Amino acid sequence: EVQLVESGGGLVQPGGSLRLSCAASAFPFNMYSMTWVRQAPGKGLEWVSYISSRSGTTFYADSVKGRFTISRDDAKKSLYLQMNSLRVEDTAVYYCVRLNPHGAGDVWGQGTTVAVSS
């Protein structure tokens, strides 16, 4: 079964760091662009970051630029999101998402919860 499983969420103080991981299975991970999408409690969906297949070109939302870093390890079939200088407003469920060639998220993980609070 094609699957994405996130891990690494938790409770962290403002200014702290977390590293999210996403393990992919049952598809050729290296051939797909990947993205992170988050959803704050009771709010809508917000795109966070993107990484292309092969070249590893990256893009970030302005709200996380300079604080978050997306990366991938194709050998381990894994996607990562290093989150530094966390803010209260980063509190959300973070989803790992596979993009199809049209840029649509066709496979989503179950989400991992990040809570930033003192």
Add this chain to the structure above:
Amino acid sequence: DIQMTQSPSSVSASVGDRVTITCRASQGFSGYLAWYQQKPGKAPKLLIYAASSLQSAVPSRFTGSGSGTDFTLTINRLQPEDFATYYCQQSNTFPLTFGGGTRVEIK
């Protein structure tokens, strides 16, 4: 940035009704528009990609249309399992952006 404005923000409907949700983009583009369904506590599910292509295993009562700045998701013959929140998303340019969501509620 391309802003995606979804309307209505919520709609009350009955089983068997037709529901239409609109997404308006602040800049025109063609093709790179997706629609998702999300139920409480669950990850979103892709329904439509490339504005009008039905994702595998999604019922044919879901249809997408539009280009330029105006896109539409239509749910024909609403079923009990369709009560959820729906989002549009453009992937024409970065940053990728989502509409604010439309909650489809039971009348």
